[in-house]
Amino acid sequence: MARIAFSPLPDINSPVDQRELPQYSLAELSFLFDIPKPTLHAWSRPSRLNGRVVEPLIVPADESAALYSFYNLAEVHILSLTTRIHGVNIANVRRATEQLRKEALHDLPHPLLSEEFHTDGRSIWLKQLEKRIDLSQYGQLGLAPILDTYLERIVRDALFKPNKIFPASQDGKIVSITPNVSSGRPIIEGTGIPVASIWNRFRVGDSIELLADDYEIPPDLIQGAVSYVEKLSSVV
Numbered sequence: 151m152a153r154i155a156f157s158p159l160p161d162i163n164s165p166v167d168q169r170e171l172p173q174y175s176l177a178e179l180s181f182l183f184d185i186p187k188p189t190l191h192a193w194s195r196p197s198r199l200n201g202r203v204v205e206p207l208i209v210p211a212d213e214s215a216a217l218y219s220f221y222n223l224a225e226v227h228i229l230s231l232t233t234r235i236h237g238v239n240i241a242n243v244r245r246a247t248e249q250l251r252k253e254a255l256h257d258l259p260h261p262l263l264s265e266e267f268h269t270d271g272r273s274i275w276l277k278q279l280e281k282r283i284d285l286s287q288y289g290q291l292g293l294a295p296i297l298d299t300y301l302e303r304i305v306r307d308a309l310f311k312p313n314k315i316f317p318a319s320q321d322g323k324i325v326s327i328t329p330n331v332s333s334g335r336p337i338i339e340g341t342g343i344p345v346a347s348i349w350n351r352f353r354v355g356d357s358i359e360l361l362a363d364d365y366e367i368p369p370d371l372i373q374g375a376v377s378y379v380e381k382l383s384s385v386v
Contacts, residue, residue: 169311169329172210172217179218182327182336183230184319184382192240193229199241204248207240209259220329221260224312228262228300231293238279238293246278265310268301319381324374336378338371348372349379 176194180187193207194216207229211219218226232238250261250271258264264271280293303323305314316323317336326339336345343365351361358376362369 167311169220169313170211171219172212172215173220173329173334174218174223176216176218179223179226181382182223182317182319183226185226185230185233189233189240190226193226197240197244199244199248204244205251207244207247220327220334221263221312223327223334224263224304224315225260227304227315227318228297230318231296231300242279246275249278250275263312272297317378320374320378322374324371325378336375338367338375341365341367341371343367343375345375345379348375352376 174182176187176190179185179190190208194210194213195206196203197206198204208218208222208225211217211222229243232240232243247261250267251258253271253274254261254266261267261271262275267275276293276297300318303316303318304312305316307313313328315327316339317325317327324339325336325345327334327336331337331342332344337343338345338348348361348365352358352372356364358369358372361372365372
């Protein structure tokens, strides 16, 4: 099989890319994406596959402290689809990601986030994954449309690097996560208002209408933030 001519990525350390810095704990990622902590832990460690040791799916920004970066968060966002599709397990995802890395001509620190993943690399990843699962579960189009729903919720900058995520655990795009806004925690999109602030007041009795008046935003945005947290809380 021909190798893909991936272009080198910019130096992420010069200047320092804030999105590479450790800022999320395992517990936070578990809550934000309603994924069990053991699953996230397994994704972040080397594993044995066919008698060989393979790289982790996600390399934490600070492995010793088990802290994750915004880029790690974006990787979890993409990989979380595997926990929501019956029949796709971690071993299959590891095989697909390993093949993607093999096809590259240089090291890919975040293969699923690269611009190349959306071209040839994406096709390789899907092909490797889909040949190991029952496609009848997803219809004739397979996993591609499901993956696209996750990729479309990642906003990119001019260098095609993730710069904002609209978590999939909401119907629309009311809640977003941006690395340099509210310390990279969920906010109401376009306002900078932390979702945690909305939720803490709502759970002690403040109404949707009162919160909307206080923050001077439409009630539907307040309701969207509350529903986002309620949905996550219901699966924890």
